[in-house]
Amino acid sequence: CVVVADLGRTHHVDDVAGLAELAEPLGYSAIWCVEHHFDREYSMCPDNIQLLTYLAAKTETVEIGSAILNIYSRTPGALLQTAAGLDNVSQGRAILGLVGLRAGERGPTGLDRSC
Numbered sequence: 001c002v003v004v005a006d007l008g009r010t011h012h013v014d015d016v017a018g019l020a021e022l023a024e025p026l027g028y029s030a031i032w033c034v035e036h037h038f039d040r041e042y043s044m045c046p047d048n049i050q051l052l053t054y055l056a057a058k059t060e061t062v063e064i065g066s067a068i069l070n071i072y073s074r075t076p077g078a079l080l081q082t083a084a085g086l087d088n089v090s091q092g093r094a095i096l097g098l099v100g101l102r103a104g105e106r107g108p109t110g111l112d113r114s115c
Helices: 013-023 048-058 076-089
Strands: 002-004 030-034 063-068 094-096
Touching: 013 030, 013 048, 030 048, 048 063, 048 076, 076 094
Parallel strands: 002 030, 030 063, 063 094
Antiparallel strands: none
């Protein structure tokens, strides 16, 4: 599988799409994108559903997965709608990986998950 973890200053979405298009004929089974907000050391893909939807439109057979999708940055309804949209564009190839915040992390939500 291919994991896309950083879309910082060095990568453009078309570069990532090129990797996805290259990985597919080479036999890779999945492409995963990591979402994490406001942390350039870990990932700079603040909305991996948008990126995954774009990659789904550029590929035909590889599974498209969110390595993490932060459940605290979306309402349940918005999460379901975006996941359904990704599943539709990917024609059933979407894999949804969900996560909360890391221990002690507040992020933009202000929630402290250390307790």
